[in-house]
Amino acid sequence: MSLGDATQKIIGDTVQTVAEQANNIVQSSSTQAAYDKALTLGEQIANYTCKELKDQIPPMITSTTNEIIKQLTAKIDSERFTDDFINVLQTKLLDANSPYSEKFLTKFDELFDRIINDAEKRRDKKEYEKENERKNEVGLSFGNGRRKHSTKKRNQKKPTKQTKRVRFSTKK
Numbered sequence: 001m002s003l004g005d006a007t008q009k010i011i012g013d014t015v016q017t018v019a020e021q022a023n024n025i026v027q028s029s030s031t032q033a034a035y036d037k038a039l040t041l042g043e044q045i046a047n048y049t050c051k052e053l054k055d056q057i058p059p060m061i062t063s064t065t066n067e068i069i070k071q072l073t074a075k076i077d078s079e080r081f082t083d084d085f086i087n088v089l090q091t092k093l094l095d096a097n098s099p100y101s102e103k104f105l106t107k108f109d110e111l112f113d114r115i116i117n118d119a120e121k122r123r124d125k126k127e128y129e130k131e132n133e134r135k136n137e138v139g140l141s142f143g144n145g146r147r148k149h150s151t152k153k154r155n156q157k158k159p160t161k162q163t164k165r166v167r168f169s170t171k172k
Helices: 003-076 078-092 101-142
Strands: none
Touching: 078 101
């Protein structure tokens, strides 16, 4: 091997080593860039997804809640629910062996008393309003039942005879 061949071989090996190292550096840089890009895209996707969920969840909850309320109201207003409720109520009231029957009866009595009192108040209020309405109608056609006095006030003093002033002395 000559010096020129050896130099060429050394230079070739060196160039190849440098090329491999450069290639490794480029690959690691591109891998790092791809990794960073993937993280950035992942963060963007996560942020977008969170934003969309945040925007969409309240309307979904509201619509679901409204639908459930509609369905429950329809079921409560049905005849079947009323019949079932009354049957359960009778069963609970009439079951003497139930540990809850006394508590249930007590609460039912209180509720029933409250309902009766409210009904009486409503009836009294309606009667009072009807009576006032009748009074107003009668008052408009016949007057309000009071005698009106004229606006002039008359001097109703009796005429008296004027007398002299008399002074009594306390001296003796």
